[in-house]
Amino acid sequence: MKNFIKGLPKVELHLHIEGTLEPELMFELAQRNKVAIPYSSPQAVRDAYQFHNLQSFLDIYYQGANVLITEQDFFDLTWAYLLRCKADNVIHTEIFFDPQTHTERGIAFKTVIDGITRALEQARTQLDISSQVIMCFLRHLDEDAAFETLAQAMPYRDRIVAVGLDSSELGHPPEKFARVFQAAKKAGFLTVAHAGEEGPAQNILDAIDLLGVSRIDHGVRCVENAELVKQLAESRMPLTVCPLSNTKLKVFEHMGQHNIVDLLETGLCVTINSDDPAYFGGYMTDNFVAVADAHQLTQQQIAQFSLNAIEASFIEQAQKVTMS
Numbered sequence: 001m002k003n004f005i006k007g008l009p010k011v012e013l014h015l016h017i018e019g020t021l022e023p024e025l026m027f028e029l030a031q032r033n034k035v036a037i038p039y040s041s042p043q044a045v046r047d048a049y050q051f052h053n054l055q056s057f058l059d060i061y062y063q064g065a066n067v068l069i070t071e072q073d074f075f076d077l078t079w080a081y082l083l084r085c086k087a088d089n090v091i092h093t094e095i096f097f098d099p100q101t102h103t104e105r106g107i108a109f110k111t112v113i114d115g116i117t118r119a120l121e122q123a124r125t126q127l128d129i130s131s132q133v134i135m136c137f138l139r140h141l142d143e144d145a146a147f148e149t150l151a152q153a154m155p156y157r158d159r160i161v162a163v164g165l166d167s168s169e170l171g172h173p174p175e176k177f178a179r180v181f182q183a184a185k186k187a188g189f190l191t192v193a194h195a196g197e198e199g200p201a202q203n204i205l206d207a208i209d210l211l212g213v214s215r216i217d218h219g220v221r222c223v224e225n226a227e228l229v230k231q232l233a234e235s236r237m238p239l240t241v242c243p244l245s246n247t248k249l250k251v252f253e254h255m256g257q258h259n260i261v262d263l264l265e266t267g268l269c270v271t272i273n274s275d276d277p278a279y280f281g282g283y284m285t286d287n288f289v290a291v292a293d294a295h296q297l298t299q300q301q302i303a304q305f306s307l308n309a310i311e312a313s314f315i316e317q318a319q320k321v322t323m324s
């Protein structure tokens with residue numbers, strides 16, 4: 001089954017580029033940029049990755065991003081991820097970046113986006129991997145900061161397909177960003193949002209109704225509202241589910257308890273994604289294998305996750321036809 005999964009063409013729709021920072025590269029960049037990090041070795045970094053909820057992860061994740069300073073750093077980070085994509089037969093990826101994690105430290109928006117998109121362009125020609133970029137607002141920061149970030153993104157409008165919402169879900173519901181999302185839509189961006197990861201099913205409904213999202217990131221807590229599950233199935237609203245993330249952050253205690261297969265069988269457009277693979281123990285193939293092993297998936301079910309991801313992607317319609 002592992003070989004079938006590895007060879008299956010895959011599309012990734014939920015990936016934080018800052019979450020692909022492997023401990024070895026973190027060390028290399030810390031040295032290169034003379035940034036102090038509170039670890040003695042890459043192994044010590046890995047040992048520190050014991051999380052009990054989303055916040056305990058985010059604290060360590062934002063700290064890790066401090067080693068990213070130059071355009072070349074963002075290129076190296078993104079290129080390393082794209083080589084993993086190639087090894088896993090990921091043929092298209094839509095990556096998130098969090099500009100505020102960097103601009104708050106005095107790194108220019110331009111430095112971040114130029115490094116990321118230079119790697120994505122190189123992957124288009126050298127690795128045959130297509131891509132899109134989604135800019136996320138940090139929901140623990142305020143509405144003004146999100147508006148400022150949206151203004152900074154305007155010169156790069158042609159490189160960013162959508163805006164999203166990530167970071168601490170509890171205490172920061174979708175309504176906090178309704179006006180920013182309205183402005184982003186007016187400027188021509190598609191929208192997505194993390195919802196129903198740690199927060200209630202109501203956040204999924206509000207992301208749809210107040211933020212006008214095209215996809216829900218995570219969304220696994222939709223099962224707490226039967227009417228919502230029916231609506232998601234009928235509308236084929238995609239859920240970008242991240243199995244290893246969910247078990248690492250204790251959204252589910254074990255992979256066997258994960259509801260992704262139930263959602264698939266109920267007819268929802270669920271997809272498998274890696275979220276923050278350097279922190280959660282695996283890239284795309286690992287996530288597929290973890291679900292397939294725990295739930296004894298058939299090849300047909302596994303392939304359906306890939307078909308769903310093509311359907312849910314922001315690839316041009318004409319390109320989708322040739323992919324599927």
Ligand code: ES4
Nearest residue numbers: 016166167194245275276
């Ligand atoms: C994230 Cl797993 C997860 N949830 C919310 N925000 C995030 N940012 C990076 N990973």
Ligand code: ZN
Nearest residue numbers: 016166217275
């Ligand atoms: Zn995420």
